[in-house]
Amino acid sequence: MYQQIIEIDSAESNISCPICQQAVVDWTQEQYIQPCEHTLFIAMDLGFEFVSDRFEEKMSRSVDQIHDDEAANIYEEIQKVDFEHAILVRSELGVENMYRYTGFAV
Numbered sequence: 001m002y003q004q005i006i007e008i009d010s011a012e013s014n015i016s017c018p019i020c021q022q023a024v025v026d027w028t029q030e031q032y033i034q035p036c037e038h039t040l041f042i043a044m045d046l047g048f049e050f051v052s053d054r055f056e057e058k059m060s061r062s063v064d065q066i067h068d069d070e071a072a073n074i075y076e077e078i079q080k081v082d083f084e085h086a087i088l089v090r091s092e093l094g095v096e097n098m099y100r101y102t103g104f105a106v
């Protein structure tokens, strides 16, 4: 489903929207999550930080249900959603085998 996957190997890097270049994770801001209109979701292996309405509508279960399910795998949940021409950015969290996943679409 994702037409492109971008890997970022630094936990300190800002994450910019590949469409409008806005820093949607901006470490210089006190509120570091700054979704733009293209942002589908911002998530970590531990849970979702932001989900857009248009992405949540396509999810098979709600974010609350996923967060209540200790066995839930956030990456698998994201993969299940069929969203046309989405771009996934996977960035390291600075902890082994832990990532942040940020999705974008026009």
Ligand SMILES: [Zn+2]
Pocket (backbone or CB within 6 Å): 017, 018, 019, 020, 021, 022, 036, 037, 038, 039
């Ligand atoms: Zn954007």
